Ligand SMILES: NC(=O)C1=CN([C@@H]2O[C@H](COP(=O)(O)OP(=O)(O)OC[C@H]3O[C@@H](n4cnc5c(N)ncnc54)[C@H](OP(=O)(O)O)[C@@H]3O)[C@@H](O)[C@H]2O)C=CC1
């Protein structure tokens with residue numbers, strides 16, 4: 001009998017990857033915290049709140065019973081926002097084993113510790129087989145059947161190979177990487193620049209400006225990565241520039257939408273409340289700005305965006321200040 005796969009989290013991304021694997025023929029058990037949602041999902045084969053109209057496979061069963069979901073699973077995907085990630089992993093710990101494949105899909109950073117999700121998994125499950133799934137993966141596009149690629153990163157090659165096998169389908173591809181930190185950092189940092197891009201789109205900027213913003217975002221992300229000991233070359237892949245492009249250009253990105261709402265003059269609380277889903281970039285912005293200040297990393301976009309988002313600085317003034325900075329080299333890290 002095929003072992004089942006577990007997914008923790010009932011949001012849009014958890015649901016869409018659970019369904020890919022179920023459609024690939026694996027029995028999938030998805031844990032969510034709300035009993036009425038689990039019952040409705042099993043009866044209607046639809047996650048009405050997060051992915052209305054998306055037909056779920058009969059191989060996918062939603063449950064609030066974490067033991068039933070995790071025990072005996074071959075792989076456990078954790079798709080919980082960073083703000084609750086550690087707490088849910090701690091809840092899951094009694095049933096997790098070091099034989100299971102444990103994969104984070106979360107693109108965020110723990111508040112104040114600056115730990116990425118795979119680092120939390122390592123701390124909570126020492127000796128575990130840990131991986132990270134990250135890439136240009138708008139859940140709603142995957143649900144619409146658009147061809148999509150992602151990256152599975154792990155220092156365990158057998159994990160990468162197995163996850164590639166479980167996830168690959170006629171419309172979904174998973175490429176492998178051994179650079180867990182680089183892949184995870186790319187997926188986390190790009191959310192900041194998606195907010196900046198949404199904001200600038202609301203201001204009606206031109207295509208030159210949009211292109212400049214994405215490219216200078218990549219430069220800034222790379223500078224941060226190098227300061228943190230990561231390999232900036234990983235940012236040239238799907239989990240770096242790939243994810244940066246999609247989230248900085250698509251109104252389906254929640255981070256972009258928060259930025260757009262800010263650009264329309266809404267305040268942060270209203271923009272986030274209106275979204276009703278997670279926008280990881282808001283917390284990431286705060287944490288990265290703190291890191292940049294502490295470690296003296298030149299990040300003018302992060303600094304400017306922080307002033308606009310958290311200190312109500314007038315956008316036009318912040319842009320004017322940035323335009324006064326000395327333009328530096330184009331590409332910092334050439335081979
Ligand atoms: N959506 C996307 O396109 C993509 C998202 N990601 C990443 O995946 C992660 C999850 O995002 P996504 O699925 O989109 O998020 P959503 O906002 O769509 O859903 C979040 C889910 O997490 C649940 N949740 C939140 N807190 C808890 C908790 N304490 N205990 C149990 N469940 C909890 C919510 O439950 P409830 O409904 O009950 O509140 C909800 O089911 C994020 O880090 C995101 O960056 C990665 C790639 C693409």
Ligand SMILES: O=C(CO)COP(=O)(O)O
Nearest residue numbers: 135136137138253254255
């Ligand atoms: O990470 C994503 C796409 O790759 C989803 O981005 P948002 O969280 O901004 O919707």
